[in-house]
Amino acid sequence: MAWYGKTAHELIEAVSQRQASAVEIAESYLGRIEAVEPRVDAFTQVWRDSALEQAARVDARIARGENAGPLAGVPVALKELLCTVEGETTCASRILAGFRSPYDATAVQRLKAAGAVLLGKLNMDEFAMGSSTENSAIKLTRNPWNPECVPGGSSGGSAAAVAADECAFSLGSDTGGSIRQPAALCGCVGMKPTYGRVSRFGLVAFASSLDQIGPLTKDVRDCALALNVLCGHDPMDSTSADVPVPDFTRGLDGDMRGVRVGLPREFFTDALSGEVREHVEATVKALEARGAELREVSLPHSEYAVATYYIVCTAEASANLARFDGVRYGFRHPEAKTMLDMYVMSKTGGFGPEVQRRILLGTYVLSSGYYDAYYLKAQQVRTLIKRDFDRAFEQVDVIAGPTSPTPAFRFGEKTADPLTMYLSDIYTISCNLAALPGLSLPCGLTASGLPVGLQLLGRPFDEEMLLRVAHCCEQLRGGIGKPPLA
Amino acid sequence: MAYEAVIGMEVHVEINTRSKVFCACSTAFDAPPNTNVCPVCLGMPGVLPVLNREMVNKTVAVGLALNCRISRWSKMDRKNYFYPDLAKNYQISQYDLPLCQEGFLDIEVDGATRRIGITRAHMEEDTARNTHSIGGGQSGVDFNRAGVPLLEIVTEPDLRSADEVYAYLTMLKQILEYLDASDCNIEEGSLRAEANVSVRPVGAQTLGVKTEIKNVASLHGVTKAVEYEIARHVRVLDEGGTITQETRGWDADRGLTFSQRQKESAHDYHYFPEPDLAPIVVDEAWEQRIREGLPELPAARRSRFSDQYGLSTYDAAILTATRAMADYFEATAACGADPKQAANWIMGDLQALLTLSAMDIRACPVQPDALAGMIALIDDGTISGKIGKDVLGEMFATGKTARAIVEAKGLTQISDADALRAVILEVIEKNPAQVEQYRSGKEKVLGFLVGQVMRATQGKANPRLLNDVLLAELRKP
Numbered sequence: 031m032a033w034y035g036k037t038a039h040e041l042i043e044a045v046s047q048r049q050a051s052a053v054e055i056a057e058s059y060l061g062r063i064e065a066v067e068p069r070v071d072a073f074t075q076v077w078r079d080s081a082l083e084q085a086a087r088v089d090a091r092i093a094r095g096e097n098a099g100p101l102a103g104v105p106v107a108l109k110e111l112l113c114t115v116e117g118e119t120t121c122a123s124r125i126l127a128g129f130r131s132p133y134d135a136t137a138v139q140r141l142k143a144a145g146a147v148l149l150g151k152l153n154m155d156e157f158a159m160g161s162s163t164e165n166s167a168i169k170l171t172r173n174p175w176n177p178e179c180v181p182g183g184s185s186g187g188s189a190a191a192v193a194a195d196e197c198a199f200s201l202g203s204d205t206g207g208s209i210r211q212p213a214a215l216c217g218c219v220g221m222k223p224t225y226g227r228v229s230r231f232g233l234v235a236f237a238s239s240l241d242q243i244g245p246l247t248k249d250v251r252d253c254a255l256a257l258n259v260l261c262g263h264d265p266m267d268s269t270s271a272d273v274p275v276p277d278f279t280r281g282l283d284g285d286m287r288g289v290r291v292g293l294p295r296e297f298f299t300d301a302l303s304g305e306v307r308e309h310v311e312a313t314v315k316a317l318e319a320r321g322a323e324l325r326e327v328s329l330p331h332s333e334y335a336v337a338t339y340y341i342v343c344t345a346e347a348s349a350n351l352a353r354f355d356g357v358r359y360g361f362r363h364p365e366a367k368t369m370l371d372m373y374v375m376s377k378t379g380g381f382g383p384e385v386q387r388r389i390l391l392g393t394y395v396l397s398s399g400y401y402d403a404y405y406l407k408a409q410q411v412r413t414l415i416k417r418d419f420d421r422a423f424e425q426v427d428v429i430a431g432p433t434s435p436t437p438a439f440r441f442g443e444k445t446a447d448p449l450t451m452y453l454s455d456i457y458t459i460s461c462n463l464a465a466l467p468g469l470s471l472p473c474g475l476t477a478s479g480l481p482v483g484l485q486l487l488g489r490p491f492d493e494e495m496l497l498r499v500a501h502c503c504e505q506l507r508g509g510i511g512k513p514p515l516a
Numbered sequence: 517m518a519y520e521a522v523i524g525m526e527v528h529v530e531i532n533t534r535s536k537v538f539c540a541c542s543t544a545f546d547a548p549p550n551t552n553v554c555p556v557c558l559g560m561p562g563v564l565p566v567l568n569r570e571m572v573n574k575t576v577a578v579g580l581a582l583n584c585r586i587s588r589w590s591k592m593d594r595k596n597y598f599y600p601d602l603a604k605n606y607q608i609s610q611y612d613l614p615l616c617q618e619g620f621l622d623i624e625v626d627g628a629t630r631r632i633g634i635t636r637a638h639m640e641e642d643t644a645r646n647t648h649s650i651g652g653g654q655s656g657v658d659f660n661r662a663g664v665p666l667l668e669i670v671t672e673p674d675l676r677s678a679d680e681v682y683a684y685l686t687m688l689k690q691i692l693e694y695l696d697a698s699d700c701n702i703e704e705g706s707l708r709a710e711a712n713v714s715v716r717p718v719g720a721q722t723l724g725v726k727t728e729i730k731n732v733a734s735l736h737g738v739t740k741a742v743e744y745e746i747a748r749h750v751r752v753l754d755e756g757g758t759i760t761q762e763t764r765g766w767d768a769d770r771g772l773t774f775s776q777r778q779k780e781s782a783h784d785y786h787y788f789p790e791p792d793l794a795p796i797v798v799d800e801a802w803e804q805r806i807r808e809g810l811p812e813l814p815a816a817r818r819s820r821f822s823d824q825y826g827l828s829t830y831d832a833a834i835l836t837a838t839r840a841m842a843d844y845f846e847a848t849a850a851c852g853a854d855p856k857q858a859a860n861w862i863m864g865d866l867q868a869l870l871t872l873s874a875m876d877i878r879a880c881p882v883q884p885d886a887l888a889g890m891i892a893l894i895d896d897g898t899i900s901g902k903i904g905k906d907v908l909g910e911m912f913a914t915g916k917t918a919r920a921i922v923e924a925k926g927l928t929q930i931s932d933a934d935a936l937r938a939v940i941l942e943v944i945e946k947n948p949a950q951v952e953q954y955r956s957g958k959e960k961v962l963g964f965l966v967g968q969v970m971r972a973t974q975g976k977a978n979p980r981l982l983n984d985v986l987l988a989e990l991r992k993p
């Protein structure tokens with residue numbers, strides 16, 4: 031049977047009802063991967079043998095009458111920058127080609143403990159730097175809805191694999207929109223939880239104060255199920271929050287009456303493509319019809335978000351990526367004769383152009399004499415952006431708007447001009463700067479058949495509200511169907 | 517021209533927490549290379565630091581002992597530079613908000629007290645150790661030391677001589693040992709002292725060009741290097757030359773400093789706040805808990821020893837040199853021993869025995885109550901002080917009590933006048949020549965006769981009684 035088309039909650043039900051074994055489900059997904067990968071190229075590694083072994087272990091536990099975990103038998107795939115003992119952890123970079131991590135990321139450990147079956151790893155922009163996955167040193171990933179278009183990024187593989195039914199759900203990471211933007215472009219649900227909700231231990235850092243792991247799923251209920259497993263305090267991550275984790279599935283069917291939905295004036299401008307705007311506005315109107323109250327809000331410092339973001343994230347990245355030097359692991363240039371050569375040649379040969387650009391930018395904004403004008407100023411603006419949201423959330427419970435200004439764009443369309451590419455994240459970046467939870471869900475298809483994403487932003491640690499509103503949208507508008515894959 | 521030296525010290529001490537500052541690895545010093553390591557201290561992809569709370573506790577304790585203001589709110593920063601001994605190519609350190617600020621330490625040189633300002637004390641992680649002797653044109657890196665907690669203590673340029681540098685380092689070391697914060701082993705590198713030295717004409721307000729002395733492997737070495745450097749500055753300036761700002765090393769064999777590295781354009785470490793760690797908030801209650809747990813510090817203990825036990829300043833200083841020594845002394849006194857006698861025995865015979873067997877007082881086989889017991893036997897006349905020396909040696913070697921040794925060997929003093937007189941008469945009879953000499957005025961032979969009696973009694977004669985009886989017998993016609 032074609033189990034690959036099912037959601038995670040359907041699979042969990044099927045396994046618990048003994049309608050399907052974990053091995054049957056894993057085989058179904060592995061077959062699907064074989065069938066559509068030539069079209070999609072989402073995976074960087076497929077762990078066929080280990081996936082079947084994990085599935086067999088789940089089945090054995092169920093046969094013994096044991097609790098096999100809340101995600102028993104659910105096939106999951108991981109973004110290439112999550113550390114795993116299985117396979118390689120390359121961050122889609124030449125500098126980590128062949129690198130094997132000695133440990134599993136906390137999020138990976140949690141998935142394993144919950145009985146999930148790990149299928150392999152997914153393509154991304156090198157070190158999560160990009161918005162189209164074109165910066166991968168491994169391969170190009172195609173949008174399942176249109177092979178001429180990018181899947182978004184940086185978690186492009188994670189979004190494409192879910193949209194193409196190559197896994198039940200996937201993990202991505204989101205520094206400035208890297209889960210939500212590809213989720214929007216590929217038509218799946220993507221959540222960046224509140225900063226601190228999910229342990230970052232074992233997530234190869236791009237920008238430590240912005241990075242957050244989150245799930246990309248086929249529907250909102252799956253998103254809640256995944257969060258139930260991923261969230262929670264981790265003593266290995268000093269920035270992980272020690273706050274209670276609710277059962278995120280419980281509030282999904284909550285009433286919309288009295289829910290105040292904020293529409294930021296700054297998000298609905300001329301920059302927004304017509305079709306995106308139409309779908310977003312239609313969905314919001316539908317919410318209003320169900321009793322939600324729409325209010326215009328203002329986030330006056332939004333216009334500085336992109337500039338602020340590219341100072342903060344590059345500064346942190348310049349230090350985070352310094353460790354890739356060829357001394358202990360990873361690529362060391364074979365012709366380097368001196369210590370300085372080893373550093374310069376290994377980094378120049380190991381990092382792609384976008385990564386090098388950001389390291390240089392970050393080094394520059396931290397250099398003495400420029401620190402106050404750039405890094406410090408950016409931190410101050412970051413505070414102002416956070417205050418904008420605090421003020422808005424005094425009036426509304428959730429903020430709604432577009433995830434991405436445009437639907438999926440074509441390969442090469444934005445690679446020539448990095449600034450144009452940076453603007454694809456114009457609506458998603460503030461959420462990371464303000465450490466808020468954000469979710470993207472599909473809200474329609476354009477005339478040319480590309481998905482449009484609606485973004486919801488919430489108060490810190492109020493993922494439940496996002497899930498409740500998203501679930502209502504999903505019910506109101508129905509799904510967007512499946513991409514036209516053979 | 518008359519010059520005055522201006523010296524500031526930067527001291528790095530490894531804090532003796534059991535685990536490293538950001539991971540659970542052991543800080544043990546002598547493990548085989550790269551055995552006390554984990555993904556965190558190796559700087560593997562994806563790892564995160566977790567600050568060791570004990571490091572904060574010990575840093576605050578040191579800060580309080582150095583009269584510092586403890587920052588209510590401080591943070592860690594990243595100091596970025598590339599070197600193969602630095603796993604992440606940044607060191608987690610503290611830049612503009614150190615945990616301890618604006619303190620002082622009073623030092624004593626030639627009986628005068630000088631107050632040395634402490635600019636700051638901040639936490640950071642140690643680096644790995646590079647070795648270039650593994651052969652094959654290769655260098656090796658041992659990451660056992662990477663992530664060992666370091667405290668950097670920086671003074672104001674308040675020191676004026678090599679003697680003051682020596683006094684400062686000695687006092688600092690003593691305080692760190694009292695707080696059980698560090699082993700302070702300069703040879704093993706757990707304490708590293710750097711001196712910034714400059715000179716200026718007496719009375720001048722501006723500072724001269726400084727040189728930095730690094731990598732000196734002993735306390736005396738640092739003092740000697742500073743002394744040499746001051747003299748060199750003065751010589752160069754007197755000859756009309758100029759001092760180059762640079763780092764200098766110390767050649768202990770030749771007794772001179774040498775240029776190691778010219779100061780390049782100032783390093784830019786691209787400091788920024790460490791985003792992987794939360795701010796460090798030491799509230800009043802936390803600080804108070806540490807303050808209450810502080811031991812009595814060396815200076816206070818020294819003056820109390822003088823007051824309470826009537827010890828000389830010199831003796832009090834020796835007995836408080838280490839916390840273990842001072843504890844040992846007080847425990848002995850608490851067991852009833854006369855403090856002055858206890859002090860003499862500890863500083864004299866006991867210290868000699870410890871030195872001979874290269875033993876620390878913490879491992880001393882003679883416990884304070886045992887020493888007090890031995891002193892009591894002298895006090896009550898059971899044994900003489902001379903026998904006491906032998907008994908102590910025996911106690912040290914066997915761990916037995918003084919009483920057990922005295923009884924087993926029959927060392928009890930002869931304090932019975934009649935018994936002693938019998939021996940004395942025998943000696944007088946056997947040495948008529950010496951007796952005659954004494955009686956004719958050569959009183960020096962008395963010592964010989966006393967010695968003969970002691971020999972005959974195997975040293976057990978009560979010395980005072982022996983003296984009295986012998987004199988009485990000699991005076992008899």
Ligand SMILES: [Zn+2]
Nearest residue numbers: 539541554557
């Ligand atoms: Zn470690």
